[in-house]
Amino acid sequence: MKKIGIYYGSTTGSTQGVAEKIGEKLNVAETDIKDIAKFSSDEFQNYDVLILGTSTWGEGDLQDDWYDALDEIKNMDLSSKQVALFGCGDGLSYPDSFCGAMGTLHDSLGGTGCTFIGSVATDGYDFSDSQSLVDGSFVGLPLDEDNEDNQTDSRIEAWVEELQNQM
Known part of the structure; x- marks a missing residue:
């Protein structure tokens, strides 16, 4: 069984x-x-599996605690690791940068050799743009705890099921 670590900035x-x-x-x-x-x-x-989560601040900024760690992580060899991302954002107040910090994590880890898992379709989300979109899907699980918290549990459930299929 793969060993899972979850890291978050909150x-x-x-x-x-x-x-x-x-x-x-x-x-x-x-x-x-x-x-x-x-x-x-x-x-x-x-x-073996790293699940990384961040909130998005302002116009797509990472949560502050991520910056120092990310400077170190992006220089690591993660070629044997699977990485899944999740993020919290506000699609109503910041519809053009919804969960954008997930995209920053994704882009920063692109050179580490990791394998990303857990992308999510945009269906059912209320936003206009995001830095966390790649090929029309989110790079991880976006959640809007401010406006759509009633959907959080079901979104987590579906995402976790998908992760388990990909691990």
Whole structure:
């Protein structure tokens, strides 16, 4: 069985809550759900599957705790790892940069050799554009905890099922 690590950056607690829900669905131990602010490259390398989550701030910016860790991660060899992304954003207030920080993570990890899993179709989402779109799909699971929180659980459920098929 593949060892899964979930890393999140969360300012208000929404992304942390989503990380914990995903971890629960995948039976990931609480000790393997980590705040990126406490990043350790040695621990990071211990996982076969990395699930990385960030909220999006302003016009598509990463959550602040990601910057230092990402500088280190993007220079790692992750060729033996699968990476799934999730993000929280506000499609109503920021419809043209919805969950854009997921795209920043995706682009930053492009040179690491990792294999991305868990892309999501745009059907059912209310937004106009996003930096996290590649070939017409989101690079990971976008969630709008501000305006569509009633859909979070079902979206997580469907995404986790898809991840399990891809792992």
